[in-house]
Amino acid sequence: MTEDVRTIVLGLIAVGISAVLGWLARSHLWKRKLRRKQAFFGLPENSESLLVVNRDAGGPELTVVRHDASALIELAAVIKECGAHAQIVAHDATQQGFGERTEFCVGNPVANRRMAAHMHTLLPGVRVNTEPEPIPDRGAFQIGSERYRLESGLSEYVILARLTADQGQDARPVFLFCGQRAVTSQAATRYLARHHEKLARKHGNNPFVLLLEVVNSQAYGPDVVELVADVTRAAQTPLPTPSARTSHRAK
Numbered sequence: 709m710t711e712d713v714r715t716i717v718l719g720l721i722a723v724g725i726s727a728v729l730g731w732l733a734r735s736h737l738w739k740r741k742l743r744r745k746q747a748f749f750g751l752p753e754n755s756e757s758l759l760v761v762n763r764d765a766g767g768p769e770l771t772v773v774r775h776d777a778s779a780l781i782e783l784a785a786v787i788k789e790c791g792a793h794a795q796i797v798a799h800d801a802t803q804q805g806f807g808e809r810t811e812f813c814v815g816n817p818v819a820n821r822r823m824a825a826h827m828h829t830l831l832p833g834v835r836v837n838t839e840p841e842p843i844p845d846r847g848a849f850q851i852g853s854e855r856y857r858l859e860s861g862l863s864e865y866v867i868l869a870r871l872t873a874d875q876g877q878d879a880r881p882v883f884l885f886c887g888q889r890a891v892t893s894q895a896a897t898r899y900l901a902r903h904h905e906k907l908a909r910k911h912g913n914n915p916f917v918l919l920l921e922v923v924n925s926q927a928y929g930p931d932v933v934e935l936v937a938d939v940t941r942a943a944q945t946p947l948p949t950p951s952a953r954t955s956h957r958a959k
Contacts, residue, residue: 742790748908750810750880751790757810757880759783759796762819775890775930776814782897783812786904799823807872807879814885814893816847823886830871830882831917832946847888851919852942858888861926865936866892868900869917869943870907881913887922895922895930917943 746752761776780796787794792810799813799820806826817824818838827834835850847858849865856865866887872879883900887893899920900907907916919936 744908745904746790746792747913748904749786749790749792749883750913751787751792753791755790755792755810755880757787757792757794757812758802759794760799760802760811760813760815760820760822761796762799762815773890775894778930779814779885779894779897782894782901783814786901806882810880811882812885812897813882814897815890816886816888816893823884826871826882826884827886831867831869831884831943833943834867835947836886849888849919850947851939852945852947854942856919856936860889862924864888864892864922864925866896866920866922867917867939867943868896868920869915870911871915871917881915889925891925891930892920892922895925895933896920898930899933915944916940 751757759780761780762773784794799815799822802822813820813823813826815823817827817836827836833852837845837848837850839846845855845857849856849867851867858864864887867884869882869884869886871882871884885893885896885900887896916938917940919939921934921936922930923932923934925932
């Protein structure tokens with residue numbers, strides 16, 4: 709073997725070794741990233757999860773409105789990436805506790821009984837105005853002493869929460885997407901899908917409650933979303949009785 713041939717062979721071997729090491733490194737990083745994602749969502753490989761959604765008032769079959777269907781698609785993609793499985797159920801057909809399977813609950817407590825139960829149990833510091841009459845506070849969120857009013861199509865709010873109800877490290881989380889309108893719930897699912905790595909770095913696998921604002925949905929749909937505040941403490945602190953409440957601002 710001549711010197712030139714030996715040099716070429718050694719070069720090819722070096723390239724091959726570098727390619728293998730690079731592939732192993734990328735594979736290791738990808739697996740570590742996947743494990744972090746699975747831990748954050750509570751979705752280990754081949755696990756089961758629930759997608760709980762409003763039942764559209766069109767008949768006995770499970771049909772959902774367009775924005776809720778889009779929200780389910782966003783969540784289904786996340787679940788598939790984790791290697792888990794999902795079951796879609798109507799809010800009034802779910803009669804089980806939480807903690808055994810990861811749950812994604814989408815909708816407003818006015819139309820979603822499951823959401824109303826979760827908020828009553830897990831978020832005692834949040835109230836949603838369910839007044840059917842067209843008053844200024846209709847649909848408004850009260851979180852602690854703050855109130856956030858709905859301006860349809862212009863300024864709308866949605867709560868994005870990851871909760872575990874103090875059931876220990878092995879408990880699967882419940883994700884809540886509680887919006888003032890269906891488009892805001894879709895915006896929250898999209899926000900979670902896009903920012904889950906940042907949220908995991910900040911909160912780990914601990915509970916959190918975020919208030920998001922969907923800006924000018926009549927022009928931008930669910931795409932323009934701003935983080936208003938981390939309201940975890942206020943949302944989990946029971947509200948005082950009406951006579952003891954202090955005045956609060958309106959937004």
